[in-house]
Amino acid sequence: MIAGLLGIVITGDIFNMYVFLEIAAISIYALVAFKKDTPESMEAAIKYLIVGSIASSFILLGIALLYGEYGTLAMAQLAYDIQVSPTLVGNVALALFITGFAIKAGIVPMHLWVADAYAVAPTPISMFLSGIATKVGLYALFRVAFTLFGASINETAIGRILIIFAVITIFVGTSMALLQTDFKRLLAYSSVSQVGYILLGVGVGFSVMMVDRDIGIYSINAGIFHLLNHALFGALIFMIAGVILRQVGTINLNELGGLAKKMPVTTICFLIASASIIGIPPFNGFASKWLIYTSTAIYNPLLPVIAIAGSVLTAGAYVKVFHGAFSGRELDEFKDVKEATLTMLVPMIILAISCIVIGLFPVYVVDMVISPATEALLNQERYIITVLGLRGG
Amino acid sequence: MTFVTEFGYWNAFAFAFAILVSLLISGALGEWAKRMAPEYRKGREEGKMFLSGEDESAVRELQATKELQVSCHNLFWGFREALRSYYTEAKKEHSGVLSQYTFWLIVVLAVVFLIVVIWGGA
Numbered sequence: 320m321i322a323g324l325l326g327i328v329i330t331g332d333i334f335n336m337y338v339f340l341e342i343a344a345i346s347i348y349a350l351v352a353f354k355k356d357t358p359e360s361m362e363a364a365i366k367y368l369i370v371g372s373i374a375s376s377f378i379l380l381g382i383a384l385l386y387g388e389y390g391t392l393a394m395a396q397l398a399y400d401i402q403v404s405p406t407l408v409g410n411v412a413l414a415l416f417i418t419g420f421a422i423k424a425g426i427v428p429m430h431l432w433v434a435d436a437y438a439v440a441p442t443p444i445s446m447f448l449s450g451i452a453t454k455v456g457l458y459a460l461f462r463v464a465f466t467l468f469g470a471s472i473n474e475t476a477i478g479r480i481l482i483i484f485a486v487i488t489i490f491v492g493t494s495m496a497l498l499q500t501d502f503k504r505l506l507a508y509s510s511v512s513q514v515g516y517i518l519l520g521v522g523v524g525f526s527v528m529m530v531d532r533d534i535g536i537y538s539i540n541a542g543i544f545h546l547l548n549h550a551l552f553g554a555l556i557f558m559i560a561g562v563i564l565r566q567v568g569t570i571n572l573n574e575l576g577g578l579a580k581k582m583p584v585t586t587i588c589f590l591i592a593s594a595s596i597i598g599i600p601p602f603n604g605f606a607s608k609w610l611i612y613t614s615t616a617i618y619n620p621l622l623p624v625i626a627i628a629g630s631v632l633t634a635g636a637y638v639k640v641f642h643g644a645f646s647g648r649e650l651d652e653f654k655d656v657k658e659a660t661l662t663m664l665v666p667m668i669i670l671a672i673s674c675i676v677i678g679l680f681p682v683y684v685v686d687m688v689i690s691p692a693t694e695a696l697l698n699q700e701r702y703i704i705t706v707l708g709l710r711g712g
Numbered sequence: 713m714t715f716v717t718e719f720g721y722w723n724a725f726a727f728a729f730a731i732l733v734s735l736l737i738s739g740a741l742g743e744w745a746k747r748m749a750p751e752y753r754k755g756r757e758e759g760k761m762f763l764s765g766e767d768e769s770a771v772r773e774l775q776a777t778k779e780l781q782v783s784c785h786n787l788f789w790g791f792r793e794a795l796r797s798y799y800t801e802a803k804k805e806h807s808g809v810l811s812q813y814t815f816w817l818i819v820v821l822a823v824v825f826l827i828v829v830i831w832g833g834a
Contacts, residue, residue, distance in 0.1 A: 362808075366808075366810055366813065369810060369813075369814070370810075370813055370814070370817065373814060373817055374817075377821065407829065410828050410829050411825070411828075411829060413828050414821070414824045414825040414827075414828040414829065415821070415825075417824050417828065418817070418820055418821040418824050418825075421820070422817060428805070428816040428819075428820065429813075429816055429817055429820060431805075431806060431808075431812070431813045431816065432813060434806070435808065472828075473831055476827060476828070476831035477828070480824060480827055480828075491802070494795070494798070494799075494802070495802060495806065497788055497791065497792070498792070498799065498803075500784060500785050533718065534718065537717065537718055572783075572784040572785075573783040573784060573785055600724065600727050601724035601727050601728060606715065606722065609722060610717065613717065613718075613719040613720070614718075614719075616719075617719075635787075635788055635791070638787070639784045639787050639788065640784075642784055642787060643783065643784030643787075678724060679724045679725070680713065680724075681715050681722070681724075682713065682714065682715040682716075685715070
């Protein structure tokens with residue numbers, strides 16, 4: 320799985336990207352079905368397999384169309400050819416790529432597999448799915464849209480598609496999270512909504528790029544910064560769910576209660592993670608959400624209102640978790656519950672400290688990590704020149 | 713340290729300092745109010761929590777038993793009730809039936825296809 324995910328990021332060939340995507344996906348299908356004795360795991364894995372295969376078919380068909388049209392699979396050569404002679408076939412391929420990668424990223428309404436897969440997968444796998452696997456779907460979507468098609472498409476139209484997806488994803492993700500009583504299922508819907516925030520930042524950036532490049536870059540920075548932050552606090556919160564499942568034996572929020580006194584370190588880590596997800600200052604989630612709110616406000620003042628309403632609903636969902644699992648009197652059935660072992664606590668503490676440090680010093684992360692990534696993503700011409708050795712396009 | 717953007721700036725330490733000052737001011741105001749009210753005594757009615765008019769000690773006794781264990785599905789009842797029609801439809805769509813999942817994939821592909829093909833070109 321890790322080899323596949325790393326391969327997607329490294330490769331410069333679009334067919335290799337597809338192959339690596341499949342390597343990662345097939346590993347994840349098997350890992351979701353890891354608890355093979357439980358019918359829920361098998362059901363979730365089969366659903367994910369079928370939905371993932373449809374997404375892969377869309378992507379493969381898009382690659383086939385591009386190969387048939389331009390006769391190459393190298394991304395730099397394809398980007399150059401598409402820029403020189405954009406065609407209708409290229410646009411059809413783009414539609415297939417957007418849908419295929421959106422399914423992989425769990426964007427609403429193609430998110431239905433997410434809750435099943437995240438809830439029943441072993442916790443380390445849920446953590447990987449939330450923190451990395453769906454982000455790779457987003458990465459592939461952005462790379463294809465910016466690096467491959469870049470200036471040859473109507474950025475406003477594509478940006479608007481992403482914004483509409485983002486708004487629906489934020490609302491549906493957070494509102495469905497409020498309903499859940501299974502901790503991991505609630506986290507799954509919460510993760511879906513966070514993907515919406517990432518998409519909102521990048522979508523607005525895409526839309527305004529032609530009008531004001533600085534605002535566009537600022538907005539894309541916001542989306543990518545939130546992507547990084549969600550990988551951290553998303554992984555942390557799934558670790559906490561895993562710790563509770565291991566130490567207590569259930570993650571049904573109706574059955575849990577009073578764990579704060581039994582598991583104080585886990586409770587503090589939960590508070591840090593949930594404050595980060597909600598976007599409470601001074602944690603890392605606030606820094607990226609603040610960038611998203613401010614950058615989207617200039618595009619359409621309604622967008623930050625929706626984004627903030629989403630954060631309020633997210634707060635409601637995590638208040639529910641805190642109330643259900645950690646607060647209240649100690650329950651008799653959990654009187655023998657102990658705090659997690661040191662090997663479980665150390666990774667959680669490292670991620671919690673990362674959330675605090677990035678929240679305190681966001682400027683360094685944006686300047687040293689996020690801005691160069693955005694620059695690499697946007698500078699299509701430099702990518703083509705560097706890879707193909709061309710001068711002056 | 714200060715995060716300067718196109719829309720303003722953000723400094724987490726300035727925020728922490730502002731919170732600290734606010735806590736100090738509110739604490740000082742509380743102390744001042746207690747001193748200004750000579751009839752105030754800790755532990756009497758005025759120092760207790762307000763629990764919708766219920767007697768605090770009676771509530772605490774009830775809390776010690778399982779009858780008053782408010783499980784988390786009771787939370788946000790009003791919100792869910794206000795959005796009942798939305799939630800009824802949303803639950804139907806999240807039924808877990810695979811054909812419903814694939815239905816949405818095809819619908820989205822068709823919509824994206826139309827938008828990209830009609831307006832997608834530069």
